[in-house]
Amino acid sequence: MKQFLHLRNNHVLGVISLILILGSVNVKVAEGRVHSELGQIEYPAINCRKHSASLKDFGGVGDGKTSNTKVFQSAISKLSQYASDGGATLIVPPGKWLTGPFNLTSHFTLFLQKDAVILASQNELEWPHLAVLPSYGRGRDAPGGRFSSLIFGTNLTDVVITGQNGTIDGQGSYWWDKFHKNQLTLTRPYMIEIMYSDQIQISDLTLVNSPTWFVHPIYSSNIIVKGLTILAPVDSPNTDGINPDSCTNTRIEDCYIVSGDDCISAKSGWDEYGIKFGRPTQHLVIRRVTCISPDSAMVALGSEMSGGIEDVRVEDLTAINTESAVRIKTAVGRGGFVKNIFVRGLNLNTMKYVFWMTGSYGQHPDSHYDPKALPTITGINFKDVVAKNVTYSAKLEGISNDPFTGICISNVTIEVSALKKKKLQWNCTDVAGVTNNVTPPPCALLPQKDKTDCAFPNDKLPIEAVQFKTCSL
Template identity: 30%
Template sequence: MNLLYLGSTSVCLELENHNPYYSAEEYGVSLDGAKLYSANTNVFSVFDLKPDTEYQVKVSMASGSEETVSFRTKTETCCVNVKDFGAAGDGVHEDTAAIQTAINMLPEGGRLYFPEGTYRTLPLTLKSHTTLDLSENAVLQAIPDRDRYPIIPAFTVDPVTEKEVPFAGFEGLEIPCYQSFLHASYAEDIAVVGKGTINGGGKEGGWWVDFKSFPAARGRMVFVNRCKDVTLHGITIENSPSWNLHPYFSENFSVYGCTVRAPKDSPNTDAIDPESCDGVNIIGCLLTVGDDCIAVKSGKIDMAKKYKTPADHHVIRNCLMQFGHGAVTLGSELAAGIRNLSVTQCYFEGTDRGLRIKSRRGRGKDSVITNVLFDNIRMDGVLTPLVVNMWYNCVDPDRYTEYVWSREKLPVDDRTPSMGSLAFKNMECTNAEVAACYIDGLPESPVEAVTLENIHISFAEDAKPGKPSMKNFAEDCCKMGLYLDNVKQIRIKNVTLDGVVGEKLIVDHCDSLETEGFDGE
């Protein structure tokens, strides 16, 4: 077993196997010889532990095998009950002042404990070296009164040094934003843990209607700006005003065993969108939202030129992603580049697209994607499992201009993005509908290389037509095979497709094509 997270009162563990998200068999979890519960996922947690205490967790498989791990929980300086600061937790009274005062007063290394109850509050600011511990049936409930939410400036200017001090951003731009529900800036060593829930009141607060007319960008559920060592463990997050978790220019941001939920029709409620971060771990999470489940970003071109901070060292593993536009997406705000990313042992269910990379002209020369691996993925009911789209039609003001959509080979300049080598391996995809794989590079900047290896994709009998990618003039298709255009090198090995209508392989503008064990040969 892997020990993913160890705090003062909780631990998160991971079974070592090759099964996406679910264990091959059910197992029991015992603590010091007493059975706690049964589970069937590769990642599991134990809560309500005592600080600085030795424990032993045993996993007993249905087949009879057992595995044990021993550990000592971390120490803490103190535990403070939020009700001792006057929080009512009755779902009626406002608890903002009580909670924020408790956070401010909490000693370094302390834990703020929320017993069962509903705590109505406005946005809260977290501070370094503290833990928020939400017990089972504890709910942090956002008050749906947008006029009382502070607006955070994109940056201020230091009157002494005349240097900018950045504070806020959204969708790849430095712009003013409403304060996010849980907000941290220039902080470190923060944890939010427990079996409780954070509810952002997205619908009740009117955040999902006419939001483009707001005086500032919507806040997120959790926003951390230029922070280090931030961990979320076990909590449930639901009904965010927009993106749920948004680490921004931060280091070592980890999410273990969390659930993120939003209605399928809620706008821009991406589950986890790390932007220009170094060291992100998303492991053992259930993500079901109204947009991308995970979208890795590094800003639009102006921000990339200014900070030159790529997304780096991201690990996504053993997650279940449902019903979003894309399960794991790179971009489209990726102007500073994305590198050293792996997505493994994940299960995608009912998303429009599975593994999705989206870019476009105008993202810039630093928009380079390198060392990206997608491996051991299971998909069911994903309309188009694999998409690489360098013609993305996003909400930028020039989205409908000829520069964006022209199929001519344009001159390469400072605005031209690039796509390095991409590897898609060991995938089982059932009940696809639109296309098996749709990869469309730019004529002036083709995708460097694509490897498709050990992949089986089958289509639903009642598949309906749709657009495989979001680009200008996209045409509907249904049960399309592998489509690759403007890719320099293509390697297809041990790939089988069932239920394709038409050719199984459509390739154009390719320098090198190698196939082995492909049933479309």
């Protein structure tokens, strides 16, 4: 009873303090209403918050037509005052909340209730312009800058974007049409982008129809992406699902992704810009993810990997009707490295390629790249793979005078499609490594070595030890 009274008193003090600080905008704290109307809402998060308020308390209108851009911006600005006092949660209640981009703050949770939908505005005037990313040197769709992401944050600590499977809808068809018509002068927006930040959680949401990449943490660390359903038409341009970019300690798990591009793509900058910036993606865990992407990869490493990619651990993934499984994409001019990659437990059904590595993915930001900047690809491990209805077992294409080395493939069973069966199942050039217990038999450059069991680390990365707290509204 004493503990209950203590918690209740803290709750009352939090309500009073929020009303006092935000009274000038006639805000009512949402906690009491959530308890009385919906009962207590519990959810998992890296950190809980002491204060909370509803978007409606700031004048939000969830009719799908009224712009709430200024409402989101004002609400987050006001709630940022609680960063040093237990943090704050902004609750997005059921409804359709049309908005342009808004920036998050530290020690903050954006919580989407069940049946809440954030709708991205298709009015370009609502989208601020940002400079190009320093590790890329130019925009991807156009040489100039880029539009802000819908949900954006930079130089933040302790940020949670979560909910009861609420939806964020990027309404991407407007942007896809402009892309196809070559009408873009800036790069399309991402749905969620967090930069130069630490302690990030993005979880338990449905994300649909992003203008381009869905989730893009960049130059950040200690990131957990969990329980997302990501959906885009399989012919939509560049709608990658989750792209950790020059990030350290990232955990991606329990997601379902249907994409027009790579379901997950690890990156670290583009050619001379990525080499100069020099920040790798490292200590990345990907597990229990299902991918559908007929024209792209379940997991791509690159092609923008000039800052390096290392210590990637992929396990228990499923791909259905997807072009390739874990694909390495690089080229002359990239520099950088992809090394110490560990993959096990793939369940693949209807694939063009099971194994695909290419050293000729030659898209460049400009003509100033260094043709002597060769990538290092080594220490690539695959084990325990089952694949059915496959067109090609492998296409492994290193670089002349720069072979991909240290490839290990063990315990793999591939059933080739009877309708699409190709005579040459393993196409290998400029690669070196070993295999064991692989069907169909691999190419001569990957000879059989009995008793080989390809490596997978026994240690756990620090991000794997992070446990969620049970928080409540």
